[in-house]
Amino acid sequence: MTEKQIVVLGAGYAGLTAATRAGRHHRVTLIAPEARFLHRIRQHETAAGHPEHRPALAELVRGRGVHHVRARATALDPTARKVFLDTGEALPYDTLVYALGSRTAWHGVPGAAEHAYPAERAAELSERLRTGVPGTVAVVGGGATGIELAAELAEAHPGWRVRIVAAGQVGGWFSAKGRGHVLRVLERLGVDVHEQSAVTGVDPEGLTTGRGRIPADVVAWAAAMDPHPLAAEAGLAVAADGRAIVDGHLRSVSHPEVYVIGDAAEVTVPGTGTLRMGCATAQPMGRYLGRVLAGRTDRPFAYRYAVQCLSLGRRDGLLQLIHGDDSMRPTVFTGPVGRLAKAAIVGGVVSALR
Structure with a gap:
C-alpha cells in the first residue's frame, strides 16, 4: 500500500468499482453518505414493493485498502486539492476520482x-x-x-x-x-x-x-437525469449538459489530477461516440480507472456497446x-x-x- 492520497467521491457503480480495484494497491478514501450500496437499476422493483438488494459498503470494500467516510462533499477546490465535507472537514488529495453521478432532473416543470x-x-x-x-x-x-x-x-x-x-x-x-x-x-x-x-x-x-x-x-x-452540479461549481470544464469533459484517460481536461467517471463525465470514444449515462458505461469506466490507478495500464479508455x-x-x-x-x-x-x-x-x- 502506498501513502498517496487517493480520494473517491461517490459510491455508485463507477466510484465503488474504481475504489475497490485501486484499493488493492493504494490507500483509498471513499466519500459517500450512505452505508449501503444503492442498486439504482433496481429502483423500479423497490417502487413496486419488492425486497431491496442493497449490500453494505463495508462488505463490498472488505479486504481492500478502502476507508469509507460517511459524509457528503459540499465543495471542491482543485487548486488547493481539497474536498470539503458536510462534517466540516477539509480533506486533501493527490488524486481525486469524481464519481458523484446524476440525479433526477425536473427541467423547471412547475410542480x-x-x-x-x-x-x-x-x-x-x-x-x-x-x-x-x-x-x-x-x-x-x-x-x-x-x-x-x-x-x-x-x-x-x-x-x-x-x-x-x-x-x-x-x-x-x-x-x-x-x-x-x-x-x-x-x-x-x-x-x-x-x-x-x-x-x-x-x-x-x-x-x-x-x-x-x-x-x-x-x-x-x-x-431525465442531470449530473451533480459540484463539478461545474468547482470550475472543472463541463459540457452544455453539465457533465465534466475528460480526455482519453478520463482525466478532466482542465484539471488533470481529477479523474471523472460515470454519469458525471462526458466521455467520447473514437469509433463509438459520446457515451450515454447509465450503469452499462459507468462500471466499465470504474474498472478501467482502477487499473490505471494500480499502474496496470496506460492505454486510453475504450468502450463498445x-x-x-x-x-x-x-x-x-x-x-x-x-x-x-x-x-x-x-x-x-x-x-x-x-x-x-x-x-x-x-x-x-x-x-x-x-
Whole structure:
C-alpha cells in the first residue's frame, strides 16, 4: 500500500468499482453518505414493493485498502486539492476520482418536484401505493426507467390504473421489433400509453401536457437525469449538459489530477461516440480507472456497446442487440429469455463491484 492520497467521491457503480480495484494497491478514501450500496437499476422493483438488494459498503470494500467516510462533499477546490465535507472537514488529495453521478432532473416543470415521486424516493412511492386508496398513477418518461417502472407497477398493483406519459415515443430508440414488444407488454398489463405528450406542469390532480390534461392521483417522475452540479461549481470544464469533459484517460481536461467517471463525465470514444449515462458505461469506466490507478495500464479508455435490456415485470423482458456505436440491430430476445438475461446482467453488476 502506498501513502498517496487517493480520494473517491461517490459510491455508485463507477466510484465503488474504481475504489475497490485501486484499493488493492493504494490507500483509498471513499466519500459517500450512505452505508449501503444503492442498486439504482433496481429502483423500479423497490417502487413496486419488492425486497431491496442493497449490500453494505463495508462488505463490498472488505479486504481492500478502502476507508469509507460517511459524509457528503459540499465543495471542491482543485487548486488547493481539497474536498470539503458536510462534517466540516477539509480533506486533501493527490488524486481525486469524481464519481458523484446524476440525479433526477425536473427541467423547471412547475410542480414536478413538489408533487411527483422521483427514483430517489422509490420506497416512499411503494408505501403510497401500498397504503393508499387505488386510483391512477402516471409515470412520466418513455425511456428505460419509465418503461420498467410502469410495467412493474402495473403488474404488482393491478388495482391501480397505470399510465405512462412520454414527450416522444415510448421506447422509440429500440428497433421496430423491440419497441413493438414493449408496447404489447404494456398493453397486456393494462398500461395506458400517452406519447408525444410533453409534461408542462404537475399538480395534486395530475399532469398538464402539450396535448391536454392527464388526471392522476400519484405521479412518478422518470423523465431525465442531470449530473451533480459540484463539478461545474468547482470550475472543472463541463459540457452544455453539465457533465465534466475528460480526455482519453478520463482525466478532466482542465484539471488533470481529477479523474471523472460515470454519469458525471462526458466521455467520447473514437469509433463509438459520446457515451450515454447509465450503469452499462459507468462500471466499465470504474474498472478501467482502477487499473490505471494500480499502474496496470496506460492505454486510453475504450468502450463498445453490446446490448440493451429491460425487465417488463416479473415474467417478461427485452434483450436488444446493438452495434458497438449504440445503434440498433434487428435482433431481440423477449419473454422469459429476455427477463432472465436482464436478471443475469443485474446480478452480475454487484459481483463486479469488487
